[in-house]
Amino acid sequence: MAKQKKVTVEADATTRAILEHWDHIKPNDRIAHLVRDLARGFTRSLQTRLADHGVSFGHWIFLRAMWHKDGVTQRDLAVQVGLTEPTTHTAITKMVELGYVSRRRKAGNLKKQYIFLTKEGRELENKLVPLAQDVNKVALEGIDDETQKIVRNSLLTMIHNLAVDEALSLADGKKIPSTRSLGIRS
Known part of the structure; x- marks a missing residue:
């Protein structure tokens, strides 16, 4: 250790x-x-x-996802980052105002709006990704490569185990309640 x-x-x-x-x-x-x-x-x-750089952590989450897959619906983006659609809508609205993304409809589908990175949003990748890499470097300081590999594999196994557990619960008819619904007394 x-x-x-x-x-x-x-x-x-x-x-x-x-x-x-x-x-x-x-x-x-x-x-x-x-x-x-x-x-x-x-x-x-x-x-x-x-x-x-004037970027919030909330916007980072969406930018990071879109640097990997651009031109997605708001719903797909919400699923991809694991946040609710209303939260995603609020963030995307602000990101449009900031010039990081735009909303557009694709030809042949006038119903759905797709979220696309703007030039400015795309350029943030080169500025912000090294910051995240720096955080990882700080966190891993003093931990040898073999231990890092063990930690990574252990975390991936835990993520998998919990995803399977969630899928089984959902298959049994259980739901993940919203915080708002749990705050309402019957």
Whole structure:
């Protein structure tokens, strides 16, 4: 196992709480909590870098997906990034205002609107992807290649296992409720 580099830095309350939890309170807490805090750390680290370019993390998610597959419907984009259609609609509307994407209809299909990157949206890829690569580099510092391979394979296995579990639950008629519906008392 790679040795952790201990560095003393001035951290905000959220970061201090996370570090306190893992260093002292519950260092052997569930993997789900560990992964959640790890994901939060990745997100916050990338957010600080994206802010230098005036791009929100929410827009990054959609841009990243569209750099891989452009010209998709709003519904397809929502599915691709794992967010709801209303959330996607709000983000895309703002991204149109910012000049990152445009909405267009394809010939022969006047019903559906497709989302396309603009020149500016496409050019952001060369500026922003290195920021994400930098975050990964920071996160993996001090972890040897073999351990990285084990971690990657383990995470991919967990993703697969949870996707199968979700599919089985949905096949049994269970649904993933919206946060809004759970907040309503009967």
